[in-house]
Structure formats: structure tokens, C-alpha cells
Amino acid sequence: MILMNDFQSEPIEIREAMMLATQRVFNSGHYVLGEELQKFEQIWAQTCRVAYGLGVGSGLDAIEIALRALNIGPSDEVITTPMTAFATVLAIIRAGATPVLADIEPDTALLSIQSVRRCLSPRTKAVLLVHLYGQVRCMQEWLDFCNSNDIALIEDCAQAHLAQWQGQYAGTFSRVGTYSFYPTKNLGAIGDGGMVVTNDETLARKVVCLRNYGQSQRYHHSELGMNSRLDELQAALLIERLKWLPEFTRRRREIASAYHTGLCHPKVRLLALPQEKSSHVYHLFPIVCEHRNELQAHLQANNIQSLIHYPIPIHQQEICRSLARDPHGLINSEYHANTCLSIPCHPQMSNHDLSQVIDVINSFK
Ligand SMILES: Cc1ncc(COP(=O)(O)O)c(C=O)c1O
Numbered sequence: 001m002i003l004m005n006d007f008q009s010e011p012i013e014i015r016e017a018m019m020l021a022t023q024r025v026f027n028s029g030h031y032v033l034g035e036e037l038q039k040f041e042q043i044w045a046q047t048c049r050v051a052y053g054l055g056v057g058s059g060l061d062a063i064e065i066a067l068r069a070l071n072i073g074p075s076d077e078v079i080t081t082p083m084t085a086f087a088t089v090l091a092i093i094r095a096g097a098t099p100v101l102a103d104i105e106p107d108t109a110l111l112s113i114q115s116v117r118r119c120l121s122p123r124t125k126a127v128l129l130v131h132l133y134g135q136v137r138c139m140q141e142w143l144d145f146c147n148s149n150d151i152a153l154i155e156d157c158a159q160a161h162l163a164q165w166q167g168q169y170a171g172t173f174s175r176v177g178t179y180s181f182y183p184t185k186n187l188g189a190i191g192d193g194g195m196v197v198t199n200d201e202t203l204a205r206k207v208v209c210l211r212n213y214g215q216s217q218r219y220h221h222s223e224l225g226m227n228s229r230l231d232e233l234q235a236a237l238l239i240e241r242l243k244w245l246p247e248f249t250r251r252r253r254e255i256a257s258a259y260h261t262g263l264c265h266p267k268v269r270l271l272a273l274p275q276e277k278s279s280h281v282y283h284l285f286p287i288v289c290e291h292r293n294e295l296q297a298h299l300q301a302n303n304i305q306s307l308i309h310y311p312i313p314i315h316q317q318e319i320c321r322s323l324a325r326d327p328h329g330l331i332n333s334e335y336h337a338n339t340c341l342s343i344p345c346h347p348q349m350s351n352h353d354l355s356q357v358i359d360v361i362n363s364f365k
Contacts, residue, residue, distance in 0.1 A: 002304045002344050002353045005184050009348040014244060018190070021236040031232050033212070040235040043242060044195055047162075048169040050177075052204035054196045055230030056211050059158040059180020062194035063091030063128070065228065066176045069196070069206040070152055072097050076125040077324070078154075081111045082313035082333045084130045087180075088156050089314050089323075092128065100124070101315050101325040104332045107272045109286070109340070110137060113145055115326045126152040131160035131170050133309070134186070134252075134281035135274065139165045139173045146174075154178070157197075159283035161186040162249050166277045171197045181230075181238055186252070186283050187245050189234040248347035252282040255345050255354055259285060262358035267291060284309055285345035287361070292339050295364050299343070302360045306341050313337045 025036060037055050045053035056062050072078060073096040080088055082101045092099040102115035109132055116127060127146055146153040153173065157163070158180035160170040171177020179185075181193035196207045206223075209216050214225030260270060269288040274280040286309060289295045299306050313333040314320050343357055 002349070002357060003346075004305050004307055004342070004344055005346050006348045007183070011244075014240065017240040017243075018237050021240050022233065025232045025236045028232070032229055034232045036232040036235040036239065037230055040230070040239050040242075041195070043239060044179075045197060047242070048172055048177075048197055050169070050172045050197045051199045051201070052197065054198075054204060054207040054211065055235060056194045056196060056207075057226075057228035057230065058087075058192045059156075059178060059182060059185075059194040060087040060091050060094075061211070061226065061228040062178035062180065062196050063088065063154070063156060064094045065207055065210045065226070066154055066178050066196050067092065067095035067097060067126070068210055069203050070126065070154070070176065072125045072152070075123060077121060077123040078126045078128050079116050079119045079124060080128040081130055081132070082315045082325070082330055083109050083310060083336055084132060084156070084314065085158065085310070086314065086317065087158075088128060088130055089320065097125070098123070099314075099323055101323055101330060103326050103328070103330045104336060106332045106336070108135060108137060109133070109271065109336050110135060112332070113138070113141060115328070116145070118326050118328060119324075120149060124149070124151050126154055128154045128156055129174075130156040130158075131163055133271070133286060134160050134163050134283035135271075136160055136163045136165040136170045136278060136280075137275050139168070143173060158182070158185060160281060161283075162245060162279075163281040164279045165275070172199070175200055176203060181234070186249065186281055187238065187242060189241070190237050191234055193230045193234045193238065195230070249281050251347040251349075252345055253280070255349055256280070256282040256285055258354050259343070259345070259358065262355075263287065263361055265362050265364055267364070268295070268361060282345050284342045286340045286342045288336070288339045289341060290339055292341050295361070296341055298364050299357075299360060302356075304344065304357055304360055306343050308337075308340060309342050311337055
């Protein structure tokens, strides 16, 4: 079976380095908020070229904490996309704010600025931009839009580790960016993890306080915070896994490029190529096909796994049916949910597997 992710086939050197890292943590006798976390936060901040990286428990928590650190909460509206992981919207609700859903662009599945404009209200406090599938696009337009409307921009980079727009890394365009290190992410832990990145010292202090019960100094609580700390073991493992990220990202791009060259079925459409001087990190490689379910069955019959990101847009989730949205509707999101299919695009995929996927899709009847 050609899988969507294949951790078992990772180089043995990674496994060995992770075993040593585990031992390092055991030997330290310090398991939460210690040196491994500090080191990983520094390395990830340096990698993204940002002043602060603050490790938290998950990508979901990173977004909630970022919103709360910006003082966004009850009576505030945050505009985002319905074509995302449920966590993006859940984080807004958990912060006490109100999500408002705008539609996407059909050629990228990213948030549409025209639709966001229709969602603005006097209560709008932020746009939560999701760098979906590993794409970062049009950042100057988003910065200008948010500045001119006096609202914050927050970047959900859970799928965009090392993605750049005009030489600048995802998560560093706005006051605050958030990452997930869920195992299947481009940089994944061996469990849950997340990070908030920012250049703003005040915001960084608030994140540090919020992730640790709202404690500003030992036994002094200035906020009603959370327990959301990236533990030493995950930080130590992430330090080792990060060493492989550039090579793994290069391989993802190679696979994506082969798909762009090789896939040529008249009923299959690919999403847009990255913009000039920008890079895509292909966390996922979705294709679009009106006969998506039949195509998925054809892949399955040929031992190729595929997944749908995402089959149910947020506004069609049972618990979210009453969420506010673009008055023109969310037609593009609904179409994308019905037609998108993510095909294998992971660094362990062999060239043989890659040709197999291309041949099987091109032979779809
Ligand atoms: C776009 C997006 N945002 C947020 C999250 C939440 O991250 P986590 O699973 O670490 O809570 C995910 C991961 O599922 C995601 O893909």
C-alpha cells in the first residue's frame, strides 16, 4: 500500500537520534519547562527568523493562546475559513470570540479577501489566515487589508513549516503566528505539541503566562490561563526531527513537481503553483475531481491511500450550522469539500511509488 504517511520507513538515523534524545531527557530528571524546551524554542525562532518561539501543548492551544494574548475574546469577531481543520475554528470559540466564515479562492482553497471584506463588521478584531496545505500567498495584500481596517492578522501555520512568501517565513508577517507539531505535520513530534511565534516581547510574555495557568511569577496568577506546555521529551525529539526538515521539505517539493509534470487527466485539476519568489511546502497535495469518490475508489483498488482535506466544511459541521458567514454563501468551500482529494506526498515515498500514483490517476476511466 502506498500510504499518506510512512513513519516506519524514516531513516534509521532519526530513530537512533531520537532514542539518544529520550535518554538525555531521562538523565536530566527535568520533564517540563526545562532546557530542551528553551533550546527548541530558540532553534525554531531562529529558523523562522523571529524573536520569540513559545512552546505550547498543541496547535489548537497555540491559536487560543495567541488570540487571548491579543486580548481577543467575548464580543469580538474573528474571520476565518471553513476549509480548515476543525481546531482553527474551535480555538476561536474557546477564546470566547465569535468565528465568522468567509469563502475560499477556487484555485488555491485559501481564504478569499473579497469574501472576507463582506464579513467585516464593527466587531471584527482579526483575520485568522490559514496557510492551508503548505501555501503562503498574497501576504502584502493581507497586511494592507488588515492595516487599513485596523484589525489584527493571525497566521495559522500548522501546515506550513518552512513555507515562505518572498523570502519571509510563514508566521512572521503578522504580530503572531501559530504552529502545530502533531505527528503528521511536516515537523511532527511523537505526540502533541505546538508553538506561538512573535516579534513582540509583551505578547511573548503573555503567552508564557497563559500557557502556565496564567502565572506571571511563581504562585502569582495575573490571568486565568491554561496548562499547555510543550514537554521536555517532545522538545528534545523535535530538536532531532528538525534537523531533517529541510531535506524532507525538498523531497516533498520534488514529488509535487513530478505531479505537476506527470498528472494529465482531463477530469483532474491541480491547485495553483506557488507565487513568484515564494515557496510551498506541500504538507498535502490535493487534486480536484468532480468524480472524486470514484477516483478515490480507483486509487484504493490499486493500493494507494488517499484522504480528503476536508470533506465537511466547518459551517456544515453539526455543531457549527448557525455560525455567521459571508452573506453571499460559501459556495467555493462547498465545491472544494465535494471534489478535493489528497494524494500521497510524503518524504519517504520512492520514485517508483510516485510513478505508480501518477499512472493510476492518469488511467482513471
Ligand atoms: C490548519 C490547522 N490548524 C490547527 C490545527 C490544530 O493542531 P493540533 O492538532 O496540534 O491541535 C491543525 C492540525 O490538525 C491544522 O491542520
